[in-house]
Structures are given as structure tokens and as C-alpha cells.
Amino acid sequence: MKTILNILFIALLSQSCAQNIKQSEEASNSFPDSLKIKKTDEEWKKILPKEVYDVTRKSGTECAGTDKFKNNKEKGIYHCYCCDLALFSSDHKFNSGTGWPSYFQVYDKRNIHIEIDSSLGMIREEVSCARCDAHLGHVFDDGPEPTGLRYCINSVALNFKKKNK
Numbered sequence: 001m002k003t004i005l006n007i008l009f010i011a012l013l014s015q016s017c018a019q020n021i022k023q024s025e026e027a028s029n030s031f032p033d034s035l036k037i038k039k040t041d042e043e044w045k046k047i048l049p050k051e052v053y054d055v056t057r058k059s060g061t062e063c064a065g066t067d068k069f070k071n072n073k074e075k076g077i078y079h080c081y082c083c084d085l086a087l088f089s090s091d092h093k094f095n096s097g098t099g100w101p102s103y104f105q106v107y108d109k110r111n112i113h114i115e116i117d118s119s120l121g122m123i124r125e126e127v128s129c130a131r132c133d134a135h136l137g138h139v140f141d142d143g144p145e146p147t148g149l150r151y152c153i154n155s156v157a158l159n160f161k162k163k164n165k
Contacts, residue, residue, distance in 0.1 A: 030110045031130035037083045039132075044082070052081050055154045056134035059119075059126070064099030067155045076162040077107060078153075083132035085111050087158065088151065096143070096150055101158070103151040104143045114139060127151060 044057045054060040069078070078088040078101075088103040096102035106112050110130060117126035117138065127136045136157045143150030 031113070035131060037132040048082065049156075052156050056082055056129075056136075056157050059117075059135040060154075061137075062100070062154045062156050067099065067101050069093075069101050069155050069158070069160060072160060074160075074162050076160055078103075078158045078160055080129040080132060080134055080136070081157050081159050082134040083129060084159070085129055085131045087111055087129065087136070088153070090160075090163075094144060096152065098150075098152055100137065100152050101155050102143070103153065104145075104147045104149055106151065112136070127153065129157075 041057065045053055048056065051062065055062055072090070075090050077086045078090070078093075079086055086107045088101075089105075089107050092103045092105040092107075094102055094104060113128045113130045113133070114125050115128075117124045124138045124140070127139050128134060129136060134157055135154075137151065137153035140150045140152060141148055
């Protein structure tokens with residue numbers, strides 16, 4: 001009986017992951033190769049502050065609660081720190097209570113890449129910049145309507161550009 005339950009659980013998990021991967025692949029395969037930024041690890045290390053390098057190039061995570069945009073209420077666009085690609089709008093930001101900036105929608109789905117991350121003994125969907133491959137954070141399916149998604153993003157991976165009035 002225990003074996004049957006384990007098999008059912010694995011089958012359900014696989015089906016769920018397959019659906020998420022399909023949606024992720026649809027959003028992730030549309031950024032033109034000719035516009036991608038390719039630098040060596042050493043080049044990134046020279047131009048990025050250490051914390052930004054550790055998060056964006058080595059898939060690190062900033063400490064929860066250190067969100068540099070926590071109190072930002074201005075209207076504008078959050079851009080990739082490494083290549084300045086527009087990623088999230090302030091209109092889609094919400095307080096998830098996690099300690100990291102959270103968004104329920106991306107600025108343009110072509111600007112992000114999503115792939116399965118099975119590190120740390122769990123299966124998650126990693127979010128990265130489609131232009132420069134910077135690690136941004138992860139996306140979860142526990143966000144608010146209308147998408148039901150929560151893009152949980154490291155604030156050090158972002159810069160904010162205020163909207164002109």
C-alpha cells in the first residue's frame with residue numbers, strides 16, 4: 001500500500017512539474033540570441049559589486065528582510081542590475097511577507113527565463129534574466145490573482161527606474 005501511495009505521489013508531482021515546465025519553456029524561448037549579453041565569469045566579477053555578483057552569477061540569495069526596495073512606493077520599472085533589461089513593473093509588486101520583493105507578473109515574459117532548480121533538496125522554478133542569464137530568484141504558484149504567481153526576487157539583482165510623470 002505504501003509503495004502504491006509513493007508511486008501516485010511521484011506521478012502527481014511529475015505531472016505538475018511537466019505542466020510548469022511547458023509553461024516555463026513557452027515564456028523562456030523567445031529572447032533573440034543576437035541581443036543576449038555574454039561575458040565570462042571573470043568579466044562579471046570585475047564589474048559587479050560582490051553581493052550582486054554572488055546572487056546574480058552564482059545563484060546566491062540575499063538575506064530575507066534586506067530588500068532595498070521594501071519601502072519604495074514610487075511608480076516605475078525594475079530592471080536587471082547586470083544588463084538593464086526591464087523585468088518587473090511597480091504596478092505588479094505586492095507584499096508577500098517573505099522578506100523579498102514579490103511580483104505577480106513580469107514586465108514582458110520574453111525578458112525572463114525559467115527553468116527547474118532542484119538544488120537544496122526541493123524542486124523550484126528558477127527565474128533568470130533572458131538577456132544576460134543573471135539569477136534573479138524563483139517563481140511560485142502561491143501568488144495573488146490575476147496570475148496566482150509569486151515571483152520572489154532578490155532586490156540586489158534589480159535596479160529601479162522611476163516613471164516620468
